[in-house]
Amino acid sequence: MVLPKAELHLHIEGTLEPELAFELAERNGVELPWAGTEALREAYRFQDLQSFLNLYYELMAVLRTERDFEDLADAYLARAAAQGVRHAEIFFDPQAHIARGVGMGTVVEGLWRALGRSRETHGVSTRLIMCFLRDESAESAMATLEEAKPYLDRITGVGLDSAEVGHPPAKFRAVYEAAAALGLRRVAHAGEEGPPAYIAEALDVLGVERIDHGLRCMEDPALVERLVRERVPLTLCPLSNVRLRAVDTLADHPLPAMLDAGLMCTVNSDDPAYFGGYAGDNFDAVQRVLGLSQERLRELARNSFLASFLEDEEELRAR
Numbered sequence: 001m002v003l004p005k006a007e008l009h010l011h012i013e014g015t016l017e018p019e020l021a022f023e024l025a026e027r028n029g030v031e032l033p034w035a036g037t038e039a040l041r042e043a044y045r046f047q048d049l050q051s052f053l054n055l056y057y058e059l060m061a062v063l064r065t066e067r068d069f070e071d072l073a074d075a076y077l078a079r080a081a082a083q084g085v086r087h088a089e090i091f092f093d094p095q096a097h098i099a100r101g102v103g104m105g106t107v108v109e110g111l112w113r114a115l116g117r118s119r120e121t122h123g124v125s126t127r128l129i130m131c132f133l134r135d136e137s138a139e140s141a142m143a144t145l146e147e148a149k150p151y152l153d154r155i156t157g158v159g160l161d162s163a164e165v166g167h168p169p170a171k172f173r174a175v176y177e178a179a180a181a182l183g184l185r186r187v188a189h190a191g192e193e194g195p196p197a198y199i200a201e202a203l204d205v206l207g208v209e210r211i212d213h214g215l216r217c218m219e220d221p222a223l224v225e226r227l228v229r230e231r232v233p234l235t236l237c238p239l240s241n242v243r244l245r246a247v248d249t250l251a252d253h254p255l256p257a258m259l260d261a262g263l264m265c266t267v268n269s270d271d272p273a274y275f276g277g278y279a280g281d282n283f284d285a286v287q288r289v290l291g292l293s294q295e296r297l298r299e300l301a302r303n304s305f306l307a308s309f310l311e312d313e314e315e316l317r318a319r
């Protein structure tokens, strides 16, 4: 049986499969430096977060029109639904598009064409979370928040992603304060490649409600104790951690220890086109390789709804 689940850590640009990338390249007259889908898939051998991000930003060149973003989101939602996803909280990176001359309106309206009808077409409810690129300036993040103001009825929250090390959460204090004042929910990537201190800083300085990844909390027992006590959800992405070499192999993943410690873990896919699997594939992998019990898997699925931004009534319907 496929477990009903919510996906809470998913970059929509990271769902761009090579086949769709080539289709969009053709449609938009964009030249790609790979001979074909096979050659592109072979380029998906990453050393770390940065080597992945370089390819991830390069391939975005094929996303140009509202229809491109609609097609991207529709393809993701169909795949997610087939793997038991009933609710998806979807990240997007507006600065990466604005820098290429593709405006906030094109991105949000395009994504919304798919998201707005997703309950009917795919049986998946959705939320949109706008991420700031932490390797860009705080001023750029603030300008991006300003540009998003006409679309706030479609944007539930803000997040923080891209290259982590050297870009601590506190850099974005003012923009998160402004986002909170606008009624936006707050999450941030922390403790993927960055140190455990970034996790505490995201909670204390940015006021986030969830930590994306948070894997490296395990290096700091006092921090683990705090995360357990405060029931801070962590959106873990096991297959991503293997591909970006945050862990050596899936068998070395700390998920079982994290659950045993009492942490509120969820399992998600991050950038499924690049990391070899969607939400259900991540669940299957941790069951198979880490030997998680049915009870643990049900706990992970339950946590995903509890940690979501669904309202109570919607949450019950989704399950």
Ligand code: ES4
Binding pocket: 011, 014, 049, 056, 161, 162, 163, 189, 192, 240, 270, 271
């Ligand atoms: C990302 Cl895995 C990961 N980490 C940080 N930023 C990202 N953007 C897309 N995927």
Ligand code: ZN
Binding pocket: 009, 011, 161, 189, 212, 270
């Ligand atoms: Zn991520």
